[in-house]
Structures are given as structure tokens and as C-alpha cells.
Amino acid sequence: MTNKAGEYWKANIRLVTTLLIIWFMVSFLFGIILVEPLNTIRIGGAGLGFWFAQQGSIFTFLILIFIYAVRMNALDRKFDVHED
């Protein structure tokens, strides 16, 4: 593997790791593990933990994928490995 390709792959892994930590936090941490303490914070009629489990995690997943797509496309160009 050339040096540049190695750098590109490392940057990719860094990005995905960061995004997957957030993925884990909004679903497993906020939605399941910490649901009860978080439920003491209210968002409208729902506890925050409940809201993350049924709404917030899904919205976050959506944002994560679009951030990934935009950032990866930028990385492709930066390391000159993009298509066409």
C-alpha cells in the first residue's frame, strides 16, 4: 500500500470511529443504559431517555450518515482517490 493510500485509510477509520461512538451513545447509552436517569429531564411530555430511544436516535443516525457521505467525499478529493 502506498503511503498516500495508507493515510487516506487512516483518516477514513478515524472518521468512522468518531461517528460510531456517537451512534453508540445516542442508542445504547442514552436510549437504554442511561434511560432512567435521563428520563428525569423532560422534553415536552417525554423523558429524554425515552425520547432518544423512540425519536432522537433515529434523527441522529440520519445526520451521521450524511456527515459521513460529505466528509468521505471531501477525503476522496483531498487524497485524490475520487472517481472520475
Place this chain on the structure above:
Amino acid sequence: MELQTLTYIVVGTTFALYIGIAIWARASTTGEFYVAGKGIHPVANGMATAADWMSAASFISMAGLIAFKGYDASVYLMGWTGGYVLLAMLLAPYLRKFGKFTVPEFIGERYYSQTARIVAVICLIVASITYVIGQMKGVGVAFGRFLEVDFHTGVMVGMGIVFIYAVLGGMKGITYTQIAQYCVLIFAYTVPAIFISLQLTDNPLPQLGLIGEMAGSGTHMLEKLDHVLVDLGFAEYTAQKGSSLNMALLTLSLMIGTAGLPHVIIRFFTVPKVRDARYSAGWALLFIAILYTTAPAVGSMARLNLTETIQTGPVGDPAANLVFDERPQWFRNWEKTGLLAFEDKNGDGRIQYYNDKNPEFAARAEAWGWKGNEMVKVDRDIMVLANPEIARLPNWVIALVAAGGLAAALSTAAGLLLAISSAISHDLLKGVFMPHISERRELMAGRLAMAGAIAVAGYLGMNPPGFAAQVVALAFGLAASSIFPALMMGIFYKKMNRAGAVLGMLTGLLSTLVYIFVYKGWFFMPGTNNLPDNADNWLFSIQPESFGAVGALLNFSVAIVVSKFTQAPPEHIQHLVESIRVPKGAGQASGH
């Protein structure tokens, strides 16, 4: 206009549309048949993926599940959406770069092994067939309730429609039909939800209605629901009932199962570029999230509506229970189907709906002369289907919901059938038995395999094996424990070799199968389970449905250990991995 006539017109129009698309989008090459010629715009593919993914279970069953399980049903919401994050970041772009037609084809080439490819084909076929049975059943039920045709006739009509567009058009026909089906199903789902949210909370957005206040009072909808349920001896809607460990494991199993289901993965082979595959996963989740974030509102509001229809005033006041003879029309409609049933146990001519399994509350209820819960049957599936009737919406909305349920079932069935037929004609026939088959003959074989798969699915839909409800756990468990780890290591772990991957897949597959069979019966045959299916007997109190994540962990561990002690993959395979990691040079997909 009469409801039934209207339903025939709406459903008939959508079917005519699907057939029209089929004729317009015929497939003439294997590339078009397997991957729609790789020319699908990422937004269009996102929409098709959403329809492919959202099955009769998502459309009909999920909101009912939420209505009766409350917070605990969050596992389905997070599990079936969170998988797309894994798919987008760990699999889809790389598999698109690889640029072939099927999932087993990647596994076979990456692990330079026909054995690996065949194991993958077996996992794919078992997971997809079990899944498609439920869709065919859903089609039969929808026909039965809304068009009052016989269940078998319903399945036959559904098979006929899928046959026309899937056999003619392959992936190309399926893709354009799925786009139309998405529009039908999302419209059918959201319109009743918006009206119900408006009626209950004055808020047209169900996502805001869920956390909003009840119309004309200062109480929040969810707090009121908790209150109403606790007053009748039920658990709080928003409280956790199951164990956190099982919730987390089930969520994880559903997530990696979702990312490993072949019929979803192959949708990402249809876009022109690697870049498009990344965006397309985001669009798919956006279109899915519209339904999935609406479902919690539909579920909670339906539960509140149902409970308050029966318990009209303070609990314990004899006049506060619905008079049986004055029950609303939609109760009567659904009683006819046998999915809803009442029994006046104490003979007072009124209905009492409460939790008679709660000993403390049951004792209080007895003092009021209540003799047990009188709503003796309420099928969870009626929650979505009855929604327009509960909200007293016009008949055309009811007709639309029927068309939406059918669209959800048919679109998923078609995607699964394509995954099955391409595994047979491309992986088994061309890949293993007849490598020199011409393209024309392979295309013909693909169409025949499709027709055969439709016939098998239809037969199983009409004669569902007794275990139909349990096999969903199996489909996700298999995808999670065998397919997902093999794909992920194939991309992210260059040194993963043939021996590691094959042994890993077999470990994941067999451990998950055995764990499910030990508690659910061998091959789901009643009475053959070795241990009773309850928390006292589960290993580390892990329920069988949640085991897919553990199977995946075993798969990863075995594969990595074995690969350390066996020969590294050949040079050209390591180059292949390097090349799929960068988008540059992704050309047209080919089957060669």
C-alpha cells in the same frame, strides 16, 4: 361510495401502475436483471431501498407492537434504523466498489473459496425464504380484510402481480415499482397519523404530537397515557419492563442483522458510483425515518384511544365503562375478523378492560364486581389498520391504507425474491455448476429461478409452517452472525483468510441456530426444545431472539484466532482489498 368498491378502485389502480412500470422497465441483460444496469439515481435508490426494507411488519405490525409494549418496543425502532449507519459506513460503498452482482459472489472471491460462497448462499436463502413467507401471509390478510376475498386467492393475486414485474423486469422493474410502492405506503401511513395527532394534540406533526399536550388541556399526551394505564393496573407506558442487557443485545442483533441482510445490500449495487452508495444509504434512512418516527405516535395514540373508548370515566364508577351495545362501528367491523373479541364476564352489559394479571389491581376490581378483562382478544396488527376508522376518516383513507399495506408487503417480497433468484442463477448455476453459461441463458435461468422462488414463497405463504412467527428471529440472527462479520472483515481486515472466514461463518451460523433451537424446538418442531424458553434457563439470561449479536462476536473471535495460525491470503487478494478501499477506478459492474 361504498367502501369496498372504493378499495377495489384504489388497490386496482396501484396494481395497474405496477404492471405498467413492469412493461416499461423490462430487463434485457443480466446486468439489468441483477443490478438494474447500475444506473439508478441515489435518491431514487434510497426510496426503493426504503420500500424494499419496510415490510408488512413495519407497516402493519410495528405500531401495534409499540402500542402494547411501550418503551420496550424501542429496540425495534433503534435496531431497524441503526443498522443503516453500519451499512453506510462499513459495507455499502466498498461492496459497490467491488462491483459485482451478489453478496455470496463477494464472499467467494474475497476468500478465494467456493465453500465460502456456498455457505453464504445457504445463509442467504434461509434468511430470505423465512422472511418472504411473512410477506405473502401479509398480502393474504390484507386482501381478506379489505377486499373480502379468500386468503388463498389473495396470496395468488399477490404472486401474480410480483411475477409480472419481477420476472419481466428483474432488479430494474423491481426498483421502479418499489419507488411507486414507497409513495403509496408512506402516504397511506402518514395521512391517518396526521389526523389522529391533530384530533388528540392539535399538532399536525405526529413527531411533535407524541411529546405534546392533549388538545384543550394542560396534560401531556404521554403522561396522560401513563396515568390511564396505571389506573387500570397496567405498567407505565414509558417505563422499562425488560432487562437492559436483553434490550441492548436485541438492538445490536437487529442492527447488524439489518446491515447483513442481502436483499438490502444488493440495492446499493444499483447506483452508478461509490459516492452515490454513501449518499443513497442516507436517503434510504431518511425515507424510512419518516415512517419510523411516526410509528411511536401512532402506537401511543392508538393505545390511548382504545383505552379511553372503553374506560370513559373514573375507574370503578359503574357508569364509566362502555356499554357493549353502544360500542363504535369499528369494534364491530374487527370483531367480524376474529381479531378483536369481547366477553361480558360479569354480565353487566358493559366492557371492562384492565390488567387482571396484576393481583393487587385484580383484587380491587373484584370489589367493583369486575370478573376479569373483558377484551379477551385484541390482535396488535389491527392498530394501524383500524386507525382511519378510529379517527372517523373518510372511506378513501381506509382504501388507501389497504393499498399501502399491500405495497409494503409486495415491495419487500420482490426484493427478497430477487436476492434468492440471483443467488441461484448467478452464484450456484454460473458460479459453481456451469461457469461457461452464456449471458442469454443465464438471464433465462434468472427468470426461471425467480418464477420458482415465487411459487415456493406462495406455497409457503398459503401453508405457513407453524413456526412462521419465530423465524424472523432466525432471519436476523443468521444475517447478523454469519453474513455481516464475513463482509466486514473482508473489507477491514486485510489478513483475514479463507480458513478463518469459513470457520468463523460456520461458528456464527451454528451457534445461533443451536441456541435458537434449544429453546424454540429443533427446526421449530413443537416439543423438541431441550430447555423451557424462559429467563431462568437462558444462558446468562440472554433471550434466543437477542443471540445474533453473540453469534457475531463468536464469528469474529474464531475467524481472527484461526487466521493468526493459518497461511495469510495470497498477494492478489490483499491487492483486491486495497483496491476496494479506494473509490478510484470503480467502473461498470460486471458479472465476470
